[in-house]
Amino acid sequence: MPEPAAPTPAAIGRAEQTRQRILEAAFAEFASYGFAGARVDRIAKAAGCNKNLIYIYFDSKEGLFDAVLRGRLGLIAEENPLTPENLPEFAGKTFDFVMANPDIIRLTAWTKLDPDTPDPSTRGDKVSAKVAAVRRAQQNGELTDAWDAEFLMTFVMSLATAWVPAFPYGSAGIDRARIRAQIVAAVAAVVTATPTVD
DSSP states (O other): OOOOOOOOHHHHHHHHHHHHHHHHHHHHHHHHHHHHHOOHHHHHHHHTSOHHHHHHHHSSHHHHHHHHHHHHHHHHHHHSOOOGGGHHHHHHHHHHHHHHOHHHHHHHHHHHHOTTSOOOHHHHHHHHHHHHHHHHHHHTTSSOOSSOHHHHHHHHHHHHHTTOTTSTTOOTTOOHHHHHHHHHHHHHHHHHSOOSOO
16 A cells, blocks of 8 residues: 655645634634633634644644643743843833733733633743743842842733733823833832842
8 A cells, every 4th residue: 555645845834824823813712702711613713724623733622722822922932031130121021012912911811710721831831930040140149139039020020011901901091111111110129129028
């Protein structure tokens, strides 16, 4: 019996385009409805493909959600790599990124709001890696060790993402440049201040 023919480059290209359309449609669906409210049939329709293809590419709805979340979190890390020795600018760039991509914050919020939402273990790994990078910078004397590394990262990320339009207070009418400057200044003040708590 002859060996099956290898897929042509054109077929591989079409398959990857379909996979990317599915990921984009799934991102919009999960960001809008959360994991529990998202429907695979709506994702397939928005992606212009057969619903079965989603299961072929991603095995399950959970697998699709995992791929979407990993991809989006990877995009954040790629666009804005952590620079622990310059946390103020990292905070400013994080603010810029999430203001330009508010649905990413909405998507990650679903992982905490909906108990049925799978939370990929790599998300925790990425957070742990950032905290470890801050801790190393503290140990190397590049960053104040007056604050716990976990506190600094939580403070920076909370402050940088608080103005996202997906959040309840919204961002209508805010002066983004001014808010960004205040975020950078606030983080700079914290990393140079000595806390009065033990």
